[in-house]
Amino acid sequence: MATPLAPRTAAPWSCHTHVAIAGDTLIGLGERYLVHPLEWPLLARLNHVGNPRRIPIGSPLCVPLERMRSAPRTVQVLDAVGDTSARPGDTLQAGQRLSTGGNGYITLQLADGSVMKVQSATEAVLQSSLAHEPAGILRTAWQLLRGRIESLVTRQPAAPPRFQIQTPQATLAVRGTEFRVTAQTDRTLAETLTGAVVVQQGPRQALVSAGQGTLADAQSGLTPPRPLPAPPDIAGVPTLFERPLIRIALPPLAPGHGYHVQVADDADFRRVRAEVDSTEPLVRLADLPDGGYHWRVRLSDASGLAGADAVGQLQLKARPEPPIPTAPLSGAKQRTPAIALSWAQHPRAHHYQLQVSRNEAFTDLVVDQTHLSEPQFSLSLPPDDYLWRLRTVASTATPGAPGADPGPWGDAQRLAVRAPPASLPAPTVSDTALLFQPQGEPGQRFEFQLARDAAFHEILAEASAPASATPSPVSLPRPDEGGRLYVRYRAIDPDGYIGPHSSAQTIELPPCLRSGSGACVRSGNGQPLQTRP
Numbered sequence: 001m002a003t004p005l006a007p008r009t010a011a012p013w014s015c016h017t018h019v020a021i022a023g024d025t026l027i028g029l030g031e032r033y034l035v036h037p038l039e040w041p042l043l044a045r046l047n048h049v050g051n052p053r054r055i056p057i058g059s060p061l062c063v064p065l066e067r068m069r070s071a072p073r074t075v076q077v078l079d080a081v082g083d084t085s086a087r088p089g090d091t092l093q094a095g096q097r098l099s100t101g102g103n104g105y106i107t108l109q110l111a112d113g114s115v116m117k118v119q120s121a122t123e124a125v126l127q128s129s130l131a132h133e134p135a136g137i138l139r140t141a142w143q144l145l146r147g148r149i150e151s152l153v154t155r156q157p158a159a160p161p162r163f164q165i166q167t168p169q170a171t172l173a174v175r176g177t178e179f180r181v182t183a184q185t186d187r188t189l190a191e192t193l194t195g196a197v198v199v200q201q202g203p204r205q206a207l208v209s210a211g212q213g214t215l216a217d218a219q220s221g222l223t224p225p226r227p228l229p230a231p232p233d234i235a236g237v238p239t240l241f242e243r244p245l246i247r248i249a250l251p252p253l254a255p256g257h258g259y260h261v262q263v264a265d266d267a268d269f270r271r272v273r274a275e276v277d278s279t280e281p282l283v284r285l286a287d288l289p290d291g292g293y294h295w296r297v298r299l300s301d302a303s304g305l306a307g308a309d310a311v312g313q314l315q316l317k318a319r320p321e322p323p324i325p326t327a328p329l330s331g332a333k334q335r336t337p338a339i340a341l342s343w344a345q346h347p348r349a350h351h352y353q354l355q356v357s358r359n360e361a362f363t364d365l366v367v368d369q370t371h372l373s374e375p376q377f378s379l380s381l382p383p384d385d386y387l388w389r390l391r392t393v394a395s396t397a398t399p400g401a402p403g404a405d406p407g408p409w410g411d412a413q414r415l416a417v418r419a420p421p422a423s424l425p426a427p428t429v430s431d432t433a434l435l436f437q438p439q440g441e442p443g444q445r446f447e448f449q450l451a452r453d454a455a456f457h458e459i460l461a462e463a464s465a466p467a468s469a470t471p472s473p474v475s476l477p478r479p480d481e482g483g484r485l486y487v488r489y490r491a492i493d494p495d496g497y498i499g500p501h502s503s504a505q506t507i508e509l510p511p512c513l514r515s516g517s518g519a520c521v522r523s524g525n526g527q528p529l530q531t532r533p
Contacts, residue, residue, distance in 0.1 A: 015062035016135040026052035033063045033134045035070075042067065065139065070130040073111035073138065079270045081105045082120070092126050099123045100147070107270040112138040114153045114163065115268075120275050122147025127166070137162055148182040155195070170201045170216040177210075180306070187217035189304055191228055213305035229299040229307035232259070237312065242408030244318045246285040248297075253281055256302030263288065263295045263314075290316050320348040320392040322410030323375060330413040335420050335491075335499045341388065342376040348394040349375075350404065356381070356388045360412065383419045387412040421491055421502045427476075429509070434476045436489070442470070443494035450476045451486045454504045460485070482509035 018029065026049060030040030044052055047061045055061070074091040083101025092098070092108070098118055100106060106118040111131060118124060127141040141164045142149070153163045155176025165172045167183040170190070177195025181188065190199050191213040199206050199214050201222040208214050212225040232251055241247075250259055258279045265271040273293065274285045283297075293316065296309040323343040328334065341354070354377055356367035366386070367379060389412045396403045421440075428435040438446045446465050452458040460479055465472040479485065485507045491499045 014065045016065055016068065016132065016137060018061045018063050018135075020055040020057055020059040020061060022057055024055050026055070029061070029063065033068050035067060039067060063135065065132060065135075065137070068132045069134055070132045070139075073129045073131045075111070075126060075129055075140075076109045077106060078109050078115075079105075079107040081271050081273065084118075092129075094126055094128050097123065097125045103275070105272040105275070110138065110140055110154075110163075112154045114140070114151065115270075116142075116152075117150040117269070117272075119148040119150065119272075122149065124149060140164070141166070143167075144181060144183045146183050146185075148180065150178075150180045152178045153195075167216075169218065170199055170222065173198045173200070179208075182304075186219075187215055190214050190216075191305055191307075193308060211308075215303060215305070226303075226305070228305055229257075229301050231308045231310035232297055232299050234297060234310045234312055237314075239313060240315050240317065242316075242318055244286065244288075244321070246288065246314075246316065248283045248285070248295075250281045250283060250297065253279065253299075254302075258300045259283060259297055260300060260306055261285070261295065261297045263293050265291075265293065267294050267311075269294065269296065288316055290319050292316075317408055320346060320394045320405065320407040322389075322391050322407060323349070323352060325388075325390065325410070325413050328413075328415065330411075331416075332414075333416040333418060333493070333497045333499075335418050337380050337420065338378055339381060339415070339417065340376065340378045343390055345375045346392045349392045350395050351393050353391050353393060353406065354388065355390075355409075356386050356415075358384060358386060360387060362387070362389065362412075381415075381417045383417050386415045386417060388415055389413065418499075421489070421499060424487070424489060424502060424505055427487075427507065430478065433478050434487075434507070436474045436476070436487070438465075438474065438489060438491070440491050441493070444491045446474055446489050446491055448474045448476060448487065448489045449501075450479075451504075452484075454486050456486065456488065456504070478509070482511040484508055 026040045026043045029043060030037040034040065040052065043061065043063065046064070049055060072094060074093060077086045077088055077090040077092070079088055080086045082103035082105060084104040084106050085099045086106050098106060100118055100120050100122050102121055104120055108116045108118065110116065111129065123145040125143040125145065127143050128139065130139045132139065139162045144165050144167045149165060153174050153176050163174050165181050167181065167188040169188040172181055172190055174195065174197050177197055178193040179197045180191040190197060190208055192208045192210055194210050196210065197208045199208055199216065199222065201216045204222050206214055206222055206225055208225045211228055213228050214223050214225045216222045234250070237248055248261065258277060261276045261283050262269060262272050263274040263285060265273060273288055276283050276285060293314050294311065295314055296311040298306045298309045300306040323346045325343045327340065327342045352372040352375065354367065354369040354372055355362055355365055358364040358366060366381065369377060389409045391409045392407045394405045394407070396405045425437055436448060440446065448463050449456055449459055450461040452460060461476045463474050463476050465474045486504045487507060488501045488504045490501045
């Protein structure tokens with residue numbers, strides 16, 4: 001059930017409560033606590049003590065923090081990644097401003113061990129960091145101008161809260177908890193993961209317990225705390241990624257919801273390498289070096305409040321990248337006995353590894369060449385359907401360490417190997433035509449060429465037959481001259497694949513019977529008379 005909002009009832013003084021023990025006097029407490037010990041009469045008035053030398057044992061006494069002795073404490077920069085205004089080892093004093101760019105991330109440690117993480121695209125100012133040593137109290141105040149801060153605040157036994165973040169719309173105060181606060185242009189979002197946070201806007205305040213969040217803006221004011229979204233299910237997300245662009249598929253989103261993903265070097269997420277917000281269930285991460293990472297993802301609802309994180313680990317092994325295949329294209333069909341595979345030269349390649357398989361799992365290997373120094377390889381394969389893939393193997397990246405550094409396999413390329421064209425039967429020769437009957441597969445059609453030379457520079461005739469269940473004969477006109485002729489053909493499959501030309505075959509036709517003038521003698525129907533062999 002949501003916690004109702006209540007009017008603010010804060011005391012006029014921010015007090016440290018001292019419980020009187022035997023021998024306590026206001027004069028002594030003034031010397032113990034106050035910057036100016038002679039101001040002990042203030043303690044008398046504030047606590048309604050009539051006799052400064054006689055204080056009932058067990059009486060709770062308010063000692064104003066504003067008058068208590070204090071010493072400034074620095075804030076330590078533990079880590080800074082990307083575009084930030086701080087560097088690891090820096091110390092911050094009151095009044096210093098921190099800023100991060102779109103890929104920046106700063107982790108801070110306060111004097112009491114509390115940890116604060118300044119997220120990307122954030123600007124914040126350290127207003128104060130004071131240690132009230134007589135009371136064992138550390139007071140820290142920040143101003144969050146824009147962006148997001150995550151805090152894990154060390155619990156302090158004394159009330160009220162001593163850690164404070166002020167945004168343009170609200171003030172958050174905690175004594176010890178893990179929480180997040182986001183300052184946008186027109187509103188503030190607060191999310192409590194453990195413990196509780198007091199969020200105050202003007203005279204109103206709300207206690208936001210673990211698993212709850214609230215919003216504050218100028219129009220709607222401070223909303224009642226509401227439950228945060230549950231962590232998303234990431235059990236099905238792979239742990240190994242082998243491409244420089246990481247694609248993480250997450251569960252589908254409801255309208256208006258979104259994901260926030262972070263990738264870090266460490267399990268505490270102090271060195272965040274990538275941070276992405278997405279309104280789609282596919283998250284893309286780029287520019288990460290190879291290595292092992294921790295990652296987490298949280299779901300935000302339509303109001304923008306985000307819940308607890310689902311955490312996991314991932315391994316990126318994308319380099320050296322696989323070479324790019326250049327020939328044949330994936331899905332190609334080959335009808336030649338010799339198959340030439342080629343690929344682009346990788347600049348880091350020491351050698352390449354090639355595999356050819358009959359199945360997609362590459363468990364039925366027919367070729368496994370582990371040390372190819374050149375970006376090409378020729379082989380012969382019997383007719384079948386195959387897949388082939390490559391990977392680059394570089395020298396080890398560690399200087400002085402012998403060995404090889406194999407990269408990931410590239411995408412599998414499909415290759416269909418089919419039988420070469422059948423031998424061409426001898427043609428049927430008539431007075432007017434050469435009739436060929438090719439032997440092919442159902443649905444194929446054929447194209448024929450007739451030439452005077454084996455290189456087919458001087459083509460005499462071309463013809464084709466339409467596709468049919470049974471290959472149709474192809475007719476070429478018989479040349480008048482006869483003599484030595486060359487013929488070749490190629491098959492075009494039903495899927496449009498154009499096969500290679502067959503080998504050139506020789507046909508010997510007797511020459512025509514010539515007259516005294518050298519012209520071919522023709523019969524009564526106009527056909528040339530041929531000499532007999």
